[in-house]
Structure formats: structure tokens, C-alpha cells
Amino acid sequence: MQLYTFWRSQAAFRVRIALTLKGLEPEMLYVDLIKGEQAAPLYRKLNPAMLLPALVDGAGPPLVQSLAIIEYLEEVYPNPPLLPEHPRDRAHVRALAHTVAIDAHPFVVPRVRNYLKREFHADESSEKRWLQHWLDTALGVVEGMLSEDARTGQFCFGDAPSLADVCLIPHVTSALMLYSPNFDAYPTVKRIFGGCMQLREFVEAHPRNQTDAPANSGT
Amino acid sequence: MQLYTFWRSQAAFRVRIALTLKGLEPEMLYVDLIKGEQAAPLYRKLNPAMLLPALVDGAGPPLVQSLAIIEYLEEVYPNPPLLPEHPRDRAHVRALAHTVAIDAHPFVVPRVRNYLKREFHADESSEKRWLQHWLDTALGVVEGMLSEDARTGQFCFGDAPSLADVCLIPHVTSALMLYSPNFDAYPTVKRIFGGCMQLREFVEAHPRNQTDAPANSGT
Numbered sequence: 001m002q003l004y005t006f007w008r009s010q011a012a013f014r015v016r017i018a019l020t021l022k023g024l025e026p027e028m029l030y031v032d033l034i035k036g037e038q039a040a041p042l043y044r045k046l047n048p049a050m051l052l053p054a055l056v057d058g059a060g061p062p063l064v065q066s067l068a069i070i071e072y073l074e075e076v077y078p079n080p081p082l083l084p085e086h087p088r089d090r091a092h093v094r095a096l097a098h099t100v101a102i103d104a105h106p107f108v109v110p111r112v113r114n115y116l117k118r119e120f121h122a123d124e125s126s127e128k129r130w131l132q133h134w135l136d137t138a139l140g141v142v143e144g145m146l147s148e149d150a151r152t153g154q155f156c157f158g159d160a161p162s163l164a165d166v167c168l169i170p171h172v173t174s175a176l177m178l179y180s181p182n183f184d185a186y187p188t189v190k191r192i193f194g195g196c197m198q199l200r201e202f203v204e205a206h207p208r209n210q211t212d213a214p215a216n217s218g219t
Numbered sequence: 220m221q222l223y224t225f226w227r228s229q230a231a232f233r234v235r236i237a238l239t240l241k242g243l244e245p246e247m248l249y250v251d252l253i254k255g256e257q258a259a260p261l262y263r264k265l266n267p268a269m270l271l272p273a274l275v276d277g278a279g280p281p282l283v284q285s286l287a288i289i290e291y292l293e294e295v296y297p298n299p300p301l302l303p304e305h306p307r308d309r310a311h312v313r314a315l316a317h318t319v320a321i322d323a324h325p326f327v328v329p330r331v332r333n334y335l336k337r338e339f340h341a342d343e344s345s346e347k348r349w350l351q352h353w354l355d356t357a358l359g360v361v362e363g364m365l366s367e368d369a370r371t372g373q374f375c376f377g378d379a380p381s382l383a384d385v386c387l388i389p390h391v392t393s394a395l396m397l398y399s400p401n402f403d404a405y406p407t408v409k410r411i412f413g414g415c416m417q418l419r420e421f422v423e424a425h426p427r428n429q430t431d432a433p434a435n436s437g438t
Contacts (some may be wrong), residue, residue: 049318049360060307065321068313075306087294088279094287099268102284106325117242120339120349129338141268149280 001026004043004054004062006033008177010105011066012053013170016071016205021161022077026190033110037170056126067101070163077169082163087189093157095147096164104138107131108174116144136176143186152188154195161196169196173207220245223273223281225252226429227396229324230285232274232389235424240380241296245274249398249431252329269418286320289382295414301382312376315364319390323357326350327393346400354394361387362405371407373414380415388415392426 003019003026005012019026031037031052038050047054047064054062055069057076063069074082083090106112108131116122117128146152156164172193175181183190196202205211222238222245224231238245250256250271257291258270266273266283274288276295282288293301302309325331327350335341335349365371375383391412394400402409415421426432 048363049322051322061311063307063310063314065314065317067321068310068317069313069315072306072310075309087291089283091282091287091291092280094290095282095284098284098287102286102325103270103323106321107331112326115349115352116339119345120335120341122339126338128302130334133334144267 001058002029002056004029004031004046004056005210006031006052006053007207007213009033009052010067010108010170010174011051011101013173013205014066014101014166015053015055015069015073016210017161017166017169017202018036018073018082018163019023020068020201020205021080021082021166022025022073024073024077028211032212033074063065067097070166074163080160082161082166084157089151089157092149092151093164096142096156097167099141099145100138101167103141104134104171105174107134108178111149131178132181135171136181138171139175139181139186139189143189146188146192155192161199161201165192165196165202169193169202177207220277221248221275222246223248223250223265223271223275224429224431225250225271226426226432227325228252228271228391230270232392232424232426233285233290233320233385234272234274234292236380236385236388236421237292237301237382239420239424240299240301240385241292243296247430251431284377286316289385293382299379301380301385303376303381308370308376311364311368311370312381312383315361315375316386317359318360318364320386322360323348323353323390324393326353327397334350350397351394351400354397355400356410357390358394358400358405358408362408365407365411374411380418380420384411384415388412388421396426 001024003015005028031043033052037043038052044050046062050066053066054064056062063072083093113127114125146156151157153159155161156168172189203209220243222234224247233399250262252271255331256262257271263269265281270286273283275281282291302312330345335346367373370376372378375387389438
């Protein structure tokens with residue numbers, strides 16, 4: 001199994017967490033999104049969308065799209081499960097995951113930030129407001145969903161990590177890397193983030209602990 | 220069963236197709252995104268994210284996030300299936316779906332277009348370039364994925380509609396409503412779109428055939 005990854009990619013971080021939670025240890029192949037290595041012919045052949053991550057699992061074409069990859073891992077490597085048993089609960093966990101992965105993450109990726117700079121002449125401060133606006137909006141929605149739902153436990157759903165935590169922790173990590181979010185406004189998110197970051201699986205998958213992370217990657 | 224919907228919402232269109240394909244006929248409740256009815260207290264209580272669609276299926280909280288709703292429908296009302304049997308094929312169908320629903324659709328919703336106008340002073344032509352850029356980029360990726368894959372048939376996967384068609388047809392419909400895409404560049408997409416629009420289920424779910432669509436909704 002091989003994972004094409006970049007330390008700072010939120011989508012790759014999600015898949016790394018899902019892999020470590022399931023005890024899978026793929027070979028890591030690094031594609032530097034800042035240097036534009038996703039547009040190099042070799043990677044482009046693998047994933048014409050030129051996006052990360054991509055997962056190769058045995059024979060067959062590479063798997064792309066982080067959420068599709070995680071659903072695949074859940075089907076092929078079901079233990080430990082990242083989705084609960086009942087459809088209504090599964091829908092809740094997926095809705096939490098999608099709130100950060102679909103309603104916020106697309107706005108913070110390099111190709112979108114480059115578009116804003118190129119076409120709308122976004123300067124550093126207007127770019128930062130853009131990032132903060134979408135990340136904070138999703139944080140507020142997730143905080144409301146978690147704080148008002150009896151199914152919230154030590155983690156986003158009950159007392160074991162699920163797809164919701166797999167998506168929320170990279171979202172929070174991006175917010176921490178890009179600006180200083182006011183976490184007091186999101187106490188449930190803050191508590192769950194703290195709990196996840198006590199777990200070896202989340203720590204190992206964290207951007208700063210990747211081989212391709214620069215020495216000064218901080219957080 | 221009740222669906223909170225808006226004729227022009229691409230996410231609501233997806234769920235409407237999934238519902239009609241599965242022979243489900245929920246009561247339709249209309250929320251006008253242009254008039255801002257999603258921010259009215261009654262809807263806000265139902266879905267604090269103030270986004271469409273939301274589905275109420277019996278007792279229990281409303282289901283939100285279109286892709287999470289469709290996965291729920293697939294689990295609870297499995298026939299006809301919208302995902303193939305094998306995990307690798309399911310991953311391929313989900314990846315096609317996510318390419319349009321995650322990599323393009325978030326950029327064309329009203330709240331994002333309003334942000335661009337408000338914060339980046341986007342005028343009509345720069346807004347149109349923005350819409351076209353993301354919709355066309357995803358169309359190109361999907362065309363590549365479909366044209367190079369032996370699993371592509373009459374529809375995106377084989378000869379029955381799947382989650383991929385459920386997401387692709389609203390994407391193409393948005394492109395047709397927002398600008399004039401050059402479909403000659405996307406022959407496989409064009410062929411599949413034409414085939415889907417021959418089906419009663421896609422036609423019934425189409426924006427222009429909704430009770431809340433204005434008489435001059437065109438396309």
C-alpha cells in the first residue's frame with residue numbers, strides 16, 4: 001500500500017489518521033504541493049486532477065478523493081470502525097465530517113488562494129480574513145451540532161474516534177497553522193481536539209511529524 | 220418524509236434525484252435561498268448551518284449535508300442501489316461524485332459569491348470567470364476519469380444511474396444556467412448528461428420542474 005501525501009495537506013492528514021487508526025502502514029510517497037510537484041508528469045498520470053492524496057492498494061487504479069478513500073478503507077478494513085452501526089448515526093457522523101471537509105476545506109487549499117491573489121489581487125490580510133471566515137464558520141456549525149447532541153461523547157460520536165474526528169482534527173490544525181482561532185468560542189471542539197491529540201494515532205499522522213515537514217513547521 | 224429544498228440549489232437537486240430514483244416521494248418544503256429564508260428562525264432551528272437541503276425521515280433530528288443524506292438513503296432504502304457492490308468500484312463512483320460536489324460546487328453557492336462581491340469587489344464578469352473556472356476544471360477532470368475507465372457505460376458507472384450521475388447532472392445543469400460551457404470538450408459528460416435527461420427521474424427532479432421555480436427559469 002502506498003500513500004501519496006504532503007505534510008501540510010488537510011485531506012492527506014485525514015487519510016493518514018484513518019490509516020493509523022486502522023493499523024495500516026502504507027509506504028509514504030511525498031508530493032510537494034507548494035513546489036507544484038502535483039503537476040509533474042509522473043503524478044499527473046496517477047491522478048489527473050493533480051490533487052492529494054492518492055492511495056494505491058494492491059493491483060488496480062489509484063484511489064483518489066480523501067473522503068472516498070476513507071469510505072473504501074472502512075469497507076475493506078472495517079476494524080476498528082470509523083462509522084457507527086445505525087444509518088441515522090452514520091448520517092450524523094458524515095454530516096459533521098462534511099461540514100468541515102466540504103463547507104470549509106475547499107476554500108483554504110493553495111490553488112484557491114492562488115486564484116484569489118491572481119484574479120482578485122488579494123493581499124495577505126484579505127487572504128487571512130477569507131481563510132478565517134470559512135474555517136470559523138464551519139467551527140461554529142460543528143460546535144452547535146456537537147454541543148446540542150446527546151450522542152457527543154469523549155469524541156465527536158461516543159467514546160471512540162470516528163470519521164467526524166478524522167476530519168475535524170485536520171480542520172482545527174489548519175486553523176491553528178493559518179491564524180489564531182478563538183477556541184473559547186468552541187469549547188466542545190476544543191475538548192475533543194485535546195482528547196484526540198492525546199492519542200498516538202492522531203499524533204503520528206500530524207503534519208509536523210511527517211518526514212517531508214520542514215524542521216520549523218511549528219503549529 | 221419531508222425535504223427542505225430550493226429549486227436552484229445544486230445540493231437539493233442531487234437529493235431530489237436520489238429520492239426519485241429510489242421511488243420516494245417526500246413532501247417538498249421550499250426555502251428561498253435568494254430571499255435569505257435559510258436564515259429565518261424556523262429553518263435555522265432545523266439546520267443551524269442555514270444550508271439546504273435537509274431531510275426529515277420519521278422521528279429523529281433532520282438529516283443534513285446532501286452527500287450524507289444520499290448515503291443514508293442508500294443504506295435505508297437500498298433499491299435500486301446508487302453505489303456498486305465492490306469497494307474499489309464504490310470508491311471510483313464516490314470519487315467521481317466528490318470531484319464535482321467537493322472540488323467545484325462549494326465555489327458557486329450564493330454565500331461565496333456574495334463574499335467575493337462584498338470583500339473582493341467582484342464584478343459580474345470576474346464572478347462569471349470564477350464560476351466557470353471551478354465548474355470547467357471539475358468537468359475536465361471528470362471527463363478524463365470517465366473517458367479512460369472501462370467501467371464507464373451508458374452512465375458514469377455501467378448501465379444504471381449511480382451516485383456519480385446524481386452529482387454530475389446537477390453540476391452540468393449549474394454550468395448551463397450560469398454560462399455556456401463548451402461541451403464539445405467533454406464528450407463523455409455530454410453523452411451521459413443527454414442520457415440521464417431522457418429519464419423521468421432526472422427530469423422530475425430538475426430545477427425548472429420544481430413548484431418553487433419562477434416561470435422564466437429557462438434551461
